[in-house]
Amino acid sequence: MATMESLIGLVNRIQRACTVLGDHGGEGSLWEALPSVAVVGGQSSGKSSVLESIVGRDFLPRGSGIVTRRPLVLQLHKTESGSEYAEFLHAPRRKYPDFAAVRKEIADETDRITGKSKQISNVPIHLSIYSPHVVNLTLIDLPGLTKVAVEGQPESIVRDIEEMVRSYVEKPNCIILAISPANQDIATSDAIKLAREVDPSGERTFGVVTKLDLMDKGTNALDVLEGRSYRLQHPWVGIVNRSQADINKNVDMIAARRKEQEYFANSPDYGHLAHKMGSEYLAKLLSKHLESAIRARIPSIVALINKTIDELEAELDRLGRPIGVDGGAQLYTILEMCRAFDRIFKEHLDGGRPGGDRIYGVFDNQLPAALKKLPFDRHLSLHNVRKVISEADGYQPHLIAPEQGYRRLIDSSLGYFKGPAEASVDAVHFVLKELVRKSIGETEELKRFPTLQSDIAAAANEALERFRDDSRKTVLRLVEMESAYLTVDFFRKLSHEPDKGSNPGSTPNTPAPDRYGDHHLRKIGSNVSAYVGMVCDTLKNTIPKAVVHCQVREAKRSLLNYFYAQVGGREKKQLSAMLDEDPSLMEKRNAIAKRLELYKHARGEIDSVGWK
Ligand code: GDP
Ligand code: MG
Numbered sequence: 001m002a003t004m005e006s007l008i009g010l011v012n013r014i015q016r017a018c019t020v021l022g023d024h025g026g027e028g029s030l031w032e033a034l035p036s037v038a039v040v041g042g043q044s045s046g047k048s049s050v051l052e053s054i055v056g057r058d059f060l061p062r063g064s065g066i067v068t069r070r071p072l073v074l075q076l077h078k079t080e081s082g083s084e085y086a087e088f089l090h091a092p093r094r095k096y097p098d099f100a101a102v103r104k105e106i107a108d109e110t111d112r113i114t115g116k117s118k119q120i121s122n123v124p125i126h127l128s129i130y131s132p133h134v135v136n137l138t139l140i141d142l143p144g145l146t147k148v149a150v151e152g153q154p155e156s157i158v159r160d161i162e163e164m165v166r167s168y169v170e171k172p173n174c175i176i177l178a179i180s181p182a183n184q185d186i187a188t189s190d191a192i193k194l195a196r197e198v199d200p201s202g203e204r205t206f207g208v209v210t211k212l213d214l215m216d217k218g219t220n221a222l223d224v225l226e227g228r229s230y231r232l233q234h235p236w237v238g239i240v241n242r243s244q245a246d247i248n249k250n251v252d253m254i255a256a257r258r259k260e261q262e263y264f265a266n267s268p269d270y271g272h273l274a275h276k277m278g279s280e281y282l283a284k285l286l287s288k289h290l291e292s293a294i295r296a297r298i299p300s301i302v303a304l305i306n307k308t309i310d311e312l313e314a315e316l317d318r319l320g321r322p323i324g325v326d327g328g329a330q331l332y333t334i335l336e337m338c339r340a341f342d343r344i345f346k347e348h349l350d351g352g353r354p355g356g357d358r359i360y361g362v363f364d365n366q367l368p369a370a371l372k373k374l375p376f377d378r379h380l381s382l383h384n385v386r387k388v389i390s391e392a393d394g395y396q397p398h399l400i401a402p403e404q405g406y407r408r409l410i411d412s413s414l415g416y417f418k419g420p421a422e423a424s425v426d427a428v429h430f431v432l433k434e435l436v437r438k439s440i441g442e443t444e445e446l447k448r449f450p451t452l453q454s455d456i457a458a459a460a461n462e463a464l465e466r467f468r469d470d471s472r473k474t475v476l477r478l479v480e481m482e483s484a485y486l487t488v489d490f491f492r493k494l495s496h497e498p499d500k501g502s503n504p505g506s507t508p509n510t511p512a513p514d515r516y517g518d519h520h521l522r523k524i525g526s527n528v529s530a531y532v533g534m535v536c537d538t539l540k541n542t543i544p545k546a547v548v549h550c551q552v553r554e555a556k557r558s559l560l561n562y563f564y565a566q567v568g569g570r571e572k573k574q575l576s577a578m579l580d581e582d583p584s585l586m587e588k589r590n591a592i593a594k595r596l597e598l599y600k601h602a603r604g605e606i607d608s609v610g611w612k
Pocket of ligand 2: 047061
């Protein structure tokens, strides 16, 4: 008996857990897997009275007409000692030691959903009763089946009630307490009709005959109670509840039970069945059946719990686990995610992921194309060379070679390289920025943390700006270096070339009269152009080196260094602000974690009972 009670108690706890989780049923739910007992019968057949006498307390609204208008899920919890009390799921932590108040709360809670009208609702009321005087059971009181709608009720009510009752009793785990009043023909009993429909074999149907005391004198229900009228797998149980007169006189439960027992003991018709009649016997019979039903279900319940736990775990993994609350754990989480981002970013650069090749594209296409487009033809045109040379010479034409003119022409030409150099820096900067954006999007771990996402993006972009500034300075310096000191060898070679000029008679160190002649100037122009071409080839190679050195290599090496240093010095409060998740995600995770905990708790309890 003790084991059985703990088993049913365990099931009650699991059911409560499911109820708390909002798991009211539906395919595959835990609720579905557990047996419960539903009371089914016509209006005023005595359903609520039977439930009450099983519980041994007065707490259900009773009376004529349609009183029960919402399903009542009633869980009985046997306590070792102490006073008894009730608790509603809709008012948790509020204890009702007074059962008259329970009855009132059921009526009020019914009205809360259905209004004062005679509407019915399929939203159940959950009630738990804790008492040393009950057997652990889960019972469901249902609205009575009716044959006609009365005033104020919609025509559909007959069907509606039947559908609702059916939705409870058709579940294979529902044990049906089919209540038939003895003063009506069992053959026309609504309860038996419905029970036969949903449980043709009768293995989960218990026939209960009420109102035996109201039978016409000289008649009895022995044919029914002894299973001759309608055979069920389980024995029929006869009951004598309190009459309306008893209720009006406030006859209490204990007195009623005693009276019931006396009735059977002294009955000439049922005396021989006395030990198998009455509400107490019914309660014991039910408990026993429930025990074996649960015993048989334990493996599948455990399997269902395990399956649900696996699903919840997988879901949690998908959503990301909750983060620790202390600063250390938060810092660790942040750094882990930075590293994950950094890894992906590097993969983009190194070629594991696409995008890094676009940097090479800058050096291989954009830079050469930009260099090619530089307007040297115009700058070194005959007209401009003459202008620059003569301006540089001033009032006195140059004697041997136009040193100043060369310098000016070269200097001004080299200035043109700044544009493509800076453009390369910018182009690579934008590629890197795009790769940061992409990498953030591809870092799964970061998805849950929009704030951290934008923090990392901001830090990475800030670093990229710094690298860009440095890179820009470096490439401009490369160009300036070319201006600062010209390649002497180039000009040395030039001066050894014989001047195949138009004036073969003149010696090189004699000022010639055609100092500004076309041929001479063209020669100067082509010399400068050759020199600039040489520098161009050099820069085509050195600009990429500078850009990679200052931007790409630095991005790979120290993109988040500055950020790491900053984060390391932050307070716990700032850290949690960075890990500020999307609230709906947080809620979802919490809900799942809570469910998981309850399911694990339920599994732990089943394991602790030791059933396999
Ligand atoms: P429900 O509508 O099926 O829940 O039926 P109730 O439990 O509310 O009972 C309806 C009426 O029948 C009440 O007035 C009860 O007092 C009365 N009643 C129920 N069972 C018995 C019984 O076994 N004997 C007598 N005399 N009256 C009963
Ligand atoms: Mg009722």
